Amino acid sequence: MGLLQLLKSQVLCHLFICFVFLVSGIIVNMLQLCTLPLWLVNKQLFRRVNIRLAYCISSQMVAVLEWWSGTECTLYTDPKSYSHYGKENAIVVLNHNFEIDFMCGWTFCDRFGVLGSSKVLAKKELAYVPVIGWMWYFLEIVFCKRKWEEDRKTVAQSLQNLQDYPENFWFLLYCEGTRFTPKKHEISMQVAESKGLPKLKYHLLPRTKGFWVTVNNLRGKVAAVYDSTLNFRDNEAPTLHGVLNGKKYHADLYVRRIPLESIPEGEAECAAWLHKLYQEKDSFQEHYAQTGRFPGPITNPPRRPWALINWLFWCGLFFYHLVLLFVQLLSSGSMLTITASLAFCVAVSVGVRWMIGQTEIDRGSTYGNKGVPLNNN
């Protein structure tokens, strides 16, 4: 093990990275709160400012993935589609099998310059996660309770609000609605069977209502659907812990650009279209399993320096102040101050441990775990 790799495996380094993320994130959240009055005066300026503030947070995770762990991300797509990426609004449909799939998504957003503005249809529970969940309020992220009776109005309204969004964004949809587990797969294939749909090997049966409502409420604003299929080399199941430990993964993403006009408007037709798309996605994963690659040419976007610069800025700032604080603490000799500081560090570690838990599939929800009729948790 080289010296750098040894450093990357040190718990103290992980604590420092997490501390920087949490404290800088809360500072940015507070700045976002201060921008609220702007909404009343100049909504578009509010949005542009918040895109940049959000970048300060999400790009830290991109920097850790790209520069700390050195994870490589390969893009399989045709050059004609490539020329559109980052220059238009798009709905991204992605498989949901991996704990860090959202980080890989963010990496591609950064490479095409849409990281700050990108959006997702996220489960409501994530809105309460400090830093990221709070940041999402100011980005007008669309939240759902995964209860259609309650979501149908709120989701449509939140999507309509994006019609006059001033900068290009990608809107991510995990149509499977939850992360892949063998149990959820088995149950969703029973549903597929009961609906007379072909079985999928690598995906859960997609939930079609969110897709239908998204496509129809973003019509006129969004140019295309990016059908994206992600996998990792060597059958890896990457984790955030692995990334923090400096483990290098290799992600492969296959993207097809599908013009929005080609997607049917009616609910039943749109649902049938999505089921067919997932059957195709399944065949791409089968191709990957057989050959170790996706079909089509590789066109790799280079990583950009901004995420690294932002991360180094925050790390430098906090390192300097932490050293100062440490020296002052020791020289003060006050047991009370030392105990309070230790308690603060423990609280940060516990908070971060809980946040990392949100990314872990083993700690995931029971949504999709129960047979038909469906009960949400």
Ligand SMILES: CC/C=C\C/C=C\C/C=C\C/C=C\C/C=C\C/C=C\CCC(=O)SCCNC(=O)CCNC(=O)[C@H](O)C(C)(C)COP(=O)(O)OP(=O)(O)OC[C@H]1O[C@@H](n2cnc3c(N)ncnc32)[C@H](O)[C@@H]1OP(=O)(O)O
């Ligand atoms: C060039 C590069 C390209 C790409 C780069 C890649 C990506 C980058 C892009 C952007 C990045 C931006 C941000 C990313 C950052 C972070 C993201 C992190 C996490 C957030 C993710 C989540 O929170 S996922 C969970 C929430 N989202 C969803 O659930 C979306 C999908 N769900 C839906 O659409 C649902 O329809 C719904 C939520 C709107 C409503 O759900 P509900 O359950 O109430 O209703 P449904 O109608 O869907 O369910 C009932 C129907 O389903 C059938 N059923 C029953 N059981 C099952 C089962 N087990 N499996 C499947 N189907 C089932 C049932 O029979 C009903 O059928 P109907 O025929 O009546 O519809």
Ligand SMILES: CCCCCCCCCCCCCCCCCC(=O)OC[C@@H](O)COP(=O)(O)O
């Ligand atoms: C700079 C690096 C610092 C790293 C350490 C700091 C901790 C950061 C933790 C970030 C937590 C952010 C959570 C948002 C992403 C959650 C992704 C996700 O995949 O959600 C799951 C849902 O889709 C479906 O849920 P399930 O029904 O499967 O349950």
